[in-house]
Amino acid sequence: MAPRPRCFAFPTRLPMLLMGLTMLLLHGCAELDTGLKKAVVMKYAHVANVRSFQATVNGTQRQLVATNPGSVWAIFDICSIDVQGNTLTGLNYSADKFIADAGSASYGAGTPGTINVASVPMPSNSADVDSALRDAFKLGPASQFLPKQFYPKLNYRVAIFVRENPPGYIGDVMALRYDGEPQVAAVVQSVSSDNPSMRDFYLNGASPPLVSACP
DSSP states (O other), X not given: OOOOOOTTHXXXXXXXXXXXXXXXXXHHHHHHHHHHHTEEEEEEEEEEEEEEEEEEETTEEEEEEESSTTOEEEEEEEEEEEEOOTTOSEEEEEGGGEXXXXXXXXXXXXXXXXXXXXXXXXXXXXXXXXXXXXHHHOOOOSEEEEESSEETTOOEEEEEEEOSOOTTOOSOOOEEEEOOTTTOEEEEEEOOSSOOEEEEOOXXXXXXXXXXXXX
């Protein structure tokens, strides 16, 4: 007698397979729905990578230079922010929550380094250096509550210290992220029209001011 075909395996497994796919889709949709409820869309331009700059430190004009070869301050303009999640009343914006991806490495407030201020070593995240950066590059606010709405012409400038020559980085636009979880789900998009310029700001003012690169 010829063996009977094993058709019974198909209808037995199909409901289990469909159930698994349904659960996976529901889980994915739930995550998407949660993300949309907390969504904030940011657009930015990578303006320049600055090796050194001049600023007033403790009442005296000083030159600030990173100690490691290849170290730079990556300067970004946050062109616009759209606080659109339907569960949000606003965004507790914090410049320290931005993270720059350069090559295969990432940099932000949690990865400080060392710089020389008139040949004196100083932490890159010290109050004196922060004040010098704000003075030299006209940085935006460190933190601010932004009520829920669209800010099309925000133009908040942010500086992130890249403490080394990033492995694999070739001078292109760095990817910027915003670590707003669990309060917000930030989508950060580049609107840079070109690669960032490499700049040195010497005591004699050799470099012109950094002009916004926002469209």
